[in-house]
Amino acid sequence: MKPRHRQRILAALILTAFGTPALAAPNTVELEKQLKALQEYVRSLQSQLQAVKDAQPTTTPGAAAAGPDENVASKDDINGLQADLENFKYQLQRDRDTRTALSARALNVSGVIQARYGATDAAVNTGGNSANAVNGRNNSFDLGAVLIGFNGNLYKDYEDGRNLDYTLRFGTSPQQGTNNSFLNLIDANLTYHILPTISADAGRLSVTFGQQLLPFGQEVQATEDLKPTINNALFTSPGSLDLARRQVGLIFRGDAFPVVDYGYNYRAPILTYAFGLVNGNGPNKSDDNNNKDLVGRVALTLPSDYNSWLRQLSFGASIYRGKQNVFVNSGADLVDKGKKDRFGFDLAYNHHPFGVTYEYTEGRDEYATGTKAAYSVAERKSRAHTGTFFYNIGEQFVKGYRAQGRYDDWWPKSYQPFYRYDRFDPNTAALRDEIKVHTLGLNVFFAETSKFQLNLNRTTFAATDKTTNDLLAQFQFGF
Amino acid sequence: MISRTRLLTRRLILAGLAASVLAPIAALAADAPKVIRIGLPLVGTGNRPVGGSWNFATVQIKGSLEQEFKADGIRIEWNNFKGAGPALNEAIANKLIDVFAIGDLPGIVGKASGLKTKIIAADNRRYAYAIGVPADSQARSIEDLKGKKLAIFKGTAIQLGFGKFLSRHGLSEKDFKIINMDSNTATAALATKDVDALFTAPSALYPLEDRGVAKVIYNERHDPAAANDRGQAYVVATEDFEKAHPEVVQRIVNVLVREAAWSADEKNRSALLQLWAKSGTPFSAYRRDYEGQGFKEALSPLLDEEFVANIQRNVSESQKLKLVRGSVDAAGWVDRKYLDAALKSNGLTNFWTPLDAGGKPKK
Numbered sequence: 001m002k003p004r005h006r007q008r009i010l011a012a013l014i015l016t017a018f019g020t021p022a023l024a025a026p027n028t029v030e031l032e033k034q035l036k037a038l039q040e041y042v043r044s045l046q047s048q049l050q051a052v053k054d055a056q057p058t059t060t061p062g063a064a065a066a067g068p069d070e071n072v073a074s075k076d077d078i079n080g081l082q083a084d085l086e087n088f089k090y091q092l093q094r095d096r097d098t099r100t101a102l103s104a105r106a107l108n109v110s111g112v113i114q115a116r117y118g119a120t121d122a123a124v125n126t127g128g129n130s131a132n133a134v135n136g137r138n139n140s141f142d143l144g145a146v147l148i149g150f151n152g153n154l155y156k157d158y159e160d161g162r163n164l165d166y167t168l169r170f171g172t173s174p175q176q177g178t179n180n181s182f183l184n185l186i187d188a189n190l191t192y193h194i195l196p197t198i199s200a201d202a203g204r205l206s207v208t209f210g211q212q213l214l215p216f217g218q219e220v221q222a223t224e225d226l227k228p229t230i231n232n233a234l235f236t237s238p239g240s241l242d243l244a245r246r247q248v249g250l251i252f253r254g255d256a257f258p259v260v261d262y263g264y265n266y267r268a269p270i271l272t273y274a275f276g277l278v279n280g281n282g283p284n285k286s287d288d289n290n291n292k293d294l295v296g297r298v299a300l301t302l303p304s305d306y307n308s309w310l311r312q313l314s315f316g317a318s319i320y321r322g323k324q325n326v327f328v329n330s331g332a333d334l335v336d337k338g339k340k341d342r343f344g345f346d347l348a349y350n351h352h353p354f355g356v357t358y359e360y361t362e363g364r365d366e367y368a369t370g371t372k373a374a375y376s377v378a379e380r381k382s383r384a385h386t387g388t389f390f391y392n393i394g395e396q397f398v399k400g401y402r403a404q405g406r407y408d409d410w411w412p413k414s415y416q417p418f419y420r421y422d423r424f425d426p427n428t429a430a431l432r433d434e435i436k437v438h439t440l441g442l443n444v445f446f447a448e449t450s451k452f453q454l455n456l457n458r459t460t461f462a463a464t465d466k467t468t469n470d471l472l473a474q475f476q477f478g479f
Numbered sequence: 480m481i482s483r484t485r486l487l488t489r490r491l492i493l494a495g496l497a498a499s500v501l502a503p504i505a506a507l508a509a510d511a512p513k514v515i516r517i518g519l520p521l522v523g524t525g526n527r528p529v530g531g532s533w534n535f536a537t538v539q540i541k542g543s544l545e546q547e548f549k550a551d552g553i554r555i556e557w558n559n560f561k562g563a564g565p566a567l568n569e570a571i572a573n574k575l576i577d578v579f580a581i582g583d584l585p586g587i588v589g590k591a592s593g594l595k596t597k598i599i600a601a602d603n604r605r606y607a608y609a610i611g612v613p614a615d616s617q618a619r620s621i622e623d624l625k626g627k628k629l630a631i632f633k634g635t636a637i638q639l640g641f642g643k644f645l646s647r648h649g650l651s652e653k654d655f656k657i658i659n660m661d662s663n664t665a666t667a668a669l670a671t672k673d674v675d676a677l678f679t680a681p682s683a684l685y686p687l688e689d690r691g692v693a694k695v696i697y698n699e700r701h702d703p704a705a706a707n708d709r710g711q712a713y714v715v716a717t718e719d720f721e722k723a724h725p726e727v728v729q730r731i732v733n734v735l736v737r738e739a740a741w742s743a744d745e746k747n748r749s750a751l752l753q754l755w756a757k758s759g760t761p762f763s764a765y766r767r768d769y770e771g772q773g774f775k776e777a778l779s780p781l782l783d784e785e786f787v788a789n790i791q792r793n794v795s796e797s798q799k800l801k802l803v804r805g806s807v808d809a810a811g812w813v814d815r816k817y818l819d820a821a822l823k824s825n826g827l828t829n830f831w832t833p834l835d836a837g838g839k840p841k842k
Contacts, residue, residue, distance in 0.1 A: 158673060159628075198656075198658055199657070199658075199659075200633075200659065261588075261592075262565060262588075262633045262634030262638065262659075262802070263564070263565055263568055263584070263585050263588025263589060263592065263634050263802075263803070264565050264568045264569045264572065264588070264592075264634070265562055265565035265566060265569065265634055266565075266569070305592050305804065306568070306569065306572060306592070307568075307572045307589070307592040307593050307594060308592075308593075352573055353573070395570075395573070395575060398569060398570060398573050398575065399562075399566075399569065400560060400562040400565065400566025400567070400568075400569040400570060401558070401560075401566065401569065401570045401573070401575055403560070403561040403562055403566065404522075404528070404558055404559055404560060404561060405521075405522030405523065405526045405527055405528040405529075405559040405560075405561055406526070406528055406559070407527065407528065
């Protein structure tokens with residue numbers, strides 16, 4: 001008990017003891033008795049106090065000096081935290097002002113660069129003026145392609161994921177005998193997701209408006225999962241069926257009846273489809289006639305769980321029906337419009353560690369002969385077969401495996417040997433005009449966005465009865 | 480002086496002894512893998528390969544397997560999957576993993592879809608789930624969240640835990656707008672109110688509550704109705720690996736059992752939670768999550784009747800909730816020989832009390 005409390009108690013007791021006798025003066029004997037009683041009372045109080053003290057837990061003498069409760073933040077602690085926060089806010093604002101690329105909306109910047117060495121046993125010679133002439137070139141260092149892309153979100157639907165996205169992509173590729181490799185606009189489009197995208201169990205539908213790839217067949221839209229080669233298949237190039245060129249138009253893409261195996265995080269829609277209208281005359285141009293070309297595709301994937309041998313076995317069919325301007329006099333005189341139709345059938349069995357793809361494509365193009373005054377239109381039928389087999393050694397294509405928690409910049413190194421057979425017959429009515437390419441290659445995936453590719457191409461030209469051998473070695477890297 | 484005959488005899492005996500000692504080691508060296516590929520569905524904050532709550536997480540953090548196999552030159556390759564159990568299943572289907580720990584639902588899905596595996600030990604068998612909502616949410620129960628955006632990590636044990644929780648309340652996933660998110664993404668989404676609620680482990684929600692951005696409105700650990708519905712995890716070996724390297728599997732189980740015994744000691748409780756806190760989930764969050772829950776019971780490696788009955792019940796629940804096609808015979812999936820040998824060789828045969836199918840100590 002504190003001294004002050006004791007004094008108060010004693011004062012109260014004295015007042016109690018002497019309060020009443022103060023009215024009539026007591027004698028000495030009475031006073032002694034009262035004093036004794038008072039002493040007894042004090043002793044009794046002292047023993048009670050001691051009992052209370054004994055009942056209380058003992059505190060060590062140093063307990064008070066042990067310091068403040070560690071669970072309670074002091075003012076100094078808060079001041080320190082506040083200073084850290086202010087420093088952080090200042091640094092963040094300063095970095096944002098001076099060192100941060102800003103955009104009005106969400107923006108993802110990406111790029112791809114292909115640094116390539118190519119050698120051939122058929123020397124390249126061109127005529128032409130002195131600046132652009134090529135004189136007996138057997139090998140060359142090139143930039144196969146350089147692409148820079150911007151994409152992001154113009155409207156984000158938090159409720160259903162019916163987002164509005166944009167894509168803008170520029171690119172360049174090596175030019176024969178000239179150094180004019182300006183960046184061209186490749187993709188420029190808006191995509192709106194008509195159906196909700198937040199659930200994997202539901203089908204999806206989106207519409208893309210602008211300049212974009214055609215949803216035709218496999219090769220045109222294949223990612224590196226299905227296309228191991230450096231060069232595209234022959235039928236896609238502008239000299240043949242011209243399907244890889246971007247087109248301007250409006251295309252719907254969607255899927256239905258998805259099979260979702262959540263136990264493997266695997267989603268495979270049974271039906272995938274696309275259809276739309278495009279100008280048909282390539283990128284960065286207004287239409288050259290009043291006819292819009294129709295493109296459509298359906299693909300069926302067998303329903304299966306992830307751990308099934310039927311996983312990722314799909315069949316597809318594609319159609320492109322359009323009109324093109326036809327000319328005579330070596331393209332000098334426009335005379336009419338002719339058909340420009342393409343049909344295709346494809347299958348893919350991408351079952352890690354191996355994959356097989358096959359694609360058949362047929363083209364029907366009308367062309368004119370004669371003169372502007374007297375011309376006739378005929379149809380040319382062309383045909384292409386492309387088949388690829390690849391085998392993966394490593395985990396590059398096991399989606400869940402490569403997404404791991406790691407301390408370092410880890411990536412599963414993978415090797416992918418492959419073989420491709422590619423054949424294009426530009427005119428089935430003509431004899432010995434087809435081109436065949438056998439490609440043997442190896443892809444080495446050594447970092448997240450980088451790979452080394454080695455392709456050996458053996459090309460046979462039936463028209464000239466010549467065979468050439470090419471080697472392409474390329475680093476492709478991106479960000 | 481020792482005679483030549485005795486010397487020769489002595490040398491022969493020594494050679495025999497040396498041969499008897501070295502032969503198993505040589506055999507092990509000949510059969511031993513160069514690397515053991517371990518899979519864990521646990522990833523910590525900031526993508527660090529560290530988890531918590533599981534015995535196998537403790538083994539990884541302490542480097543116990545590395546110590547066990549160091550002398551043999553066998554490398555331990557840890558694969559901590561961001562995609563949790565489903566990503567682990569994908570890797571197993573592609574033969575990229577030898578031994579792994581996995582939770583209820585993905586383990587069952589993998590087995591039902593034909594993955595050839597054997598359960599060799601139990602891991603955490605007292606897993607609980609909780610519901611977190613934004614701090615200013617008016618929701619006080621699951622009924623208040625009907626029609627709202629609720630995040631779960633589909634394909635993981637969380638989805639089965641959620642399904643069982645909804646069944647107890649007479650609800651189904653159709654009563655909510657379910658959004659599939661991994662745990663780290665989901666906690667961020669809850670903090671920014673992109674979702675109205677999150678169903679996950681309590682230890683993932685408490686840090687948000689401490690920051691004042693969320694509150695826990697339900698914790699299964701405090702719900703008597705959920706006492707027999709705890710989530711559980713187990714350690715599994717692929718049949719290929721188990722057949723090829725039974726002695727390696729045995730040593731892995733030995734390590735697991737020793738670590739489980741260490742965790743069971745209450746005086747190591749703080750040290751254990753400190754280890755798990757290396758995942759980025761604070762010590763205090765684990766402390767609150769496991770308040771009143773002993774680790775001897777929670778991390779018991781026993782493949783007892785309760786464990787097997789729980790798996791079988793979870794198979795039925797998964798089928799009822801249409802989360803799995805096919806079936807699994809839990810008793811046939813479990814292989815006790817490695818665990819029994821490990822308990823015996825470590826003097827732990829009677830350390831844990833086996834439980835019967837009802838969760839009561841077996842007499």
